[in-house]
Amino acid sequence: MSENTFDLTSHPHTRLNILTGEWVLVSPHRSKRPWQGKVEAPALVQRPSYVEDCYLCPTNTRADGSKNEAYTGPIAFTNDFSALLSDTPTGDVNDDGLLVAQSQKGLCRVICFSPRHDLTLPEMDVPAIRQVVDLWVKEYEALKAVNYIKYIQIFENKGDIMGCSNPHPHGQIWASENIPMELEKETRQQKLYFDKHGKSLLSAYLDKEVKEKVRIIAENAHFVALVPFWAVWPYEAMIISRRHVQSVLQFNEDEKTGLADILKQLTIRYDNLFETSFPYSAGMHQAPVNDGSEHPEWHWHMHFYPPLLRSATVKKFMVGYEMLANPQRDITPEFAAEKLRTLSAVHYKSGQLV
Numbered sequence: 001m002s003e004n005t006f007d008l009t010s011h012p013h014t015r016l017n018i019l020t021g022e023w024v025l026v027s028p029h030r031s032k033r034p035w036q037g038k039v040e041a042p043a044l045v046q047r048p049s050y051v052e053d054c055y056l057c058p059t060n061t062r063a064d065g066s067k068n069e070a071y072t073g074p075i076a077f078t079n080d081f082s083a084l085l086s087d088t089p090t091g092d093v094n095d096d097g098l099l100v101a102q103s104q105k106g107l108c109r110v111i112c113f114s115p116r117h118d119l120t121l122p123e124m125d126v127p128a129i130r131q132v133v134d135l136w137v138k139e140y141e142a143l144k145a146v147n148y149i150k151y152i153q154i155f156e157n158k159g160d161i162m163g164c165s166n167p168h169p170h171g172q173i174w175a176s177e178n179i180p181m182e183l184e185k186e187t188r189q190q191k192l193y194f195d196k197h198g199k200s201l202l203s204a205y206l207d208k209e210v211k212e213k214v215r216i217i218a219e220n221a222h223f224v225a226l227v228p229f230w231a232v233w234p235y236e237a238m239i240i241s242r243r244h245v246q247s248v249l250q251f252n253e254d255e256k257t258g259l260a261d262i263l264k265q266l267t268i269r270y271d272n273l274f275e276t277s278f279p280y281s282a283g284m285h286q287a288p289v290n291d292g293s294e295h296p297e298w299h300w301h302m303h304f305y306p307p308l309l310r311s312a313t314v315k316k317f318m319v320g321y322e323m324l325a326n327p328q329r330d331i332t333p334e335f336a337a338e339k340l341r342t343l344s345a346v347h348y349k350s351g352q353l354v
Contacts, residue, residue, distance in 0.1 A: 009332060017230035018193075018201060020185040024232050025321075025328040028335075047118040047167065055080075056168035058115045073128075074135045075112050076173075082108035084176055105148060106176040109139055113169045120158065120169045120277055122267035122347055129260035136173075136284075137248045137256070143175040144249070144289045151179045151288050154248075159279025161307065161315065179288050186285060187298070194297035200244045202299035215337040218265040218345075222258030225266040227337040232327040234316050235273065235336050237266060237304040246287035246298045265345060266304070272343045276312035281305045 006013070014023045055062045058070045064080040084106030092102040113132050114124060121129060136154055143152050156171035157164045179187070193201035209215055209226050217225045217237060225239050239262055245251065251259065270278035282305070287298035307315035322328050 009334070014326075015230045017228075018205065019189055019230075020182070021189055022185075023326060024230055025326050026332060027328060027330050028332050030330040049116045049118050051117045051168070054117055054166065054168050056110075056112050056166055056170055057117055071112070071115050074114065074132045076109050076135055076139050079108035079110050079172065084108055084174060102178075104176060104178060106174060107143060107146065107149070108175075109143075109173040111135060111139070111171045111173065113171065117168050120267070120271075121263055122271050123349065124264070126257065126260045126264055129263055130257050133248075133251075133256045133260050137251070139173055140248050143173065146175065147290055148177045149175045149289060150291055151176050151183055152286070153180065153283060155281065155283030157281050159277065162279045162281050164279075179291070183285065183288065187288065187295070190297040190299065200297060200299040202240050202301055203244050206240050206242070214334050217269060217337055217340045218262060220258050220261050220265070222255045223262040225262050227333040227340070229333060231333045231336065232329060233305050233307060234309045234329065234331055235270070235306050235340060236333075237306075237340075239263070239266065239302040239304075241300045245300050246295055247289075247300060248284070248286065250300075266340075268345060268347050269340045269343045270304075270306060272348050273340065274308060274312040275348045276308075278306055278308065280307075 008026075008028075010028055012025065012027045012029065014025050016023055050057050052060070054060055056068070058068055058072075061067050062080055066080075069075070084104060086105060086107055088103050088105040090103050090105075092100075094100050111132070113119070113121060114128065121132075124132075140152055140154065143149055152173060152175045154171065154173050158169075160167070190201045193199075193204070197204065206224060209229075210219075210224065215227045215229060217227065219225065222242055223239050224242065225237055227236060228238050231237075239259075241251075241255070243255070267278070270280065282303060284300065284302045286300050287295035309316045316329075318327070
């Protein structure tokens with residue numbers, strides 16, 4: 001190819017995130033630079049299935065003094081150190097429009113995926129992950145019934161480098177009385193497209209991705225896992241439902257099982273990439289609730305933001321230009337998708353003794 005012909009695989013360029021309206025700088029030529037940064041030996045620790053002083057293991061005492069039940073499947077309970085409180089008094093501060101604050105009320109829940117301390121999602125079987133999906137749906141429905149709640153965020157922080165305070169596999173749900181900023185961006189962009197085209201933005205986007213195939217990681221009859229065209233993190237991924245639905249409440253039984261399956265497919269490949277328990281922050285994005293709209297523009301999807309770049313210990317940092325100006329990545333989303341797609345669908349630990 002001529003040096004004067006623009007090429008996404010070799011020339012610096014920006015890509016538009018159609019969900020937020022923001023841009024990311026892609027610098028594929030930099031992936032060839034030598035690396036003399038931090039390198040550490042990976043931790044080779046096999047966690048036990050039960051830890052006596054773990055706050056989340058069955059029958060143990062939690063930080064607030066309450067005792068866990070002898071649970072055998074996923075469970076949910078109110079976070080002992082909730083970021084949002086249901087009894088926050090209503091109020092605000094506004095000092096000449098320069099010092100502005102407003103009260104925020106909400107509820108925070110913890111979801112333990114399994115009684116076993118050592119089992120993360122990729123190491124659980126599909127029926128067990130399906131139980132987690134069912135609990136997400138149950139919790140979502142209960143939180144939606146609280147009339148002041150406007151948004152319900154289901155998420156997981158996996159790994160200590162993601163700030164996870166307890167290694168026992170678990171996720172969280174934060175339900176707030178206001179719609180968070182990221183969701184306001186996605187609502188705006190999806191509504192603009194839906195009002196103009198009469199079709200969901202992600203339905204149209206998914207049609208193109210399924211046709212091109214180059215950024216797809218894994219798929220089944222109901223969901224597609226892919227590296228988005230505008231990905232910021234090296235191995236960032238999205239799961240998008242093939243059917244246009246607004247929330248988990250609309251999934252049928254086959255789709256719930258399909259979600260469990262695609263979660264396993266994606267997270268196994270993550271673990272296999274560097275043969276480690278792959279850290280990430282992941283969460284579902286779904287329509288706001290209790291705000292007087294059915295949100296026909298909204299299309300359910302799930303984001304995965306993993307920091308690892310070169311190995312089990314070398315991660316990408318959002319620093320310098322990225323903090324002050326614009327997100328930037330070196331390896332292309334297409335390269336990342338191919339790496340993940342070609343990995344085995346069998347977990348690397350499957351041949352090891354547990």
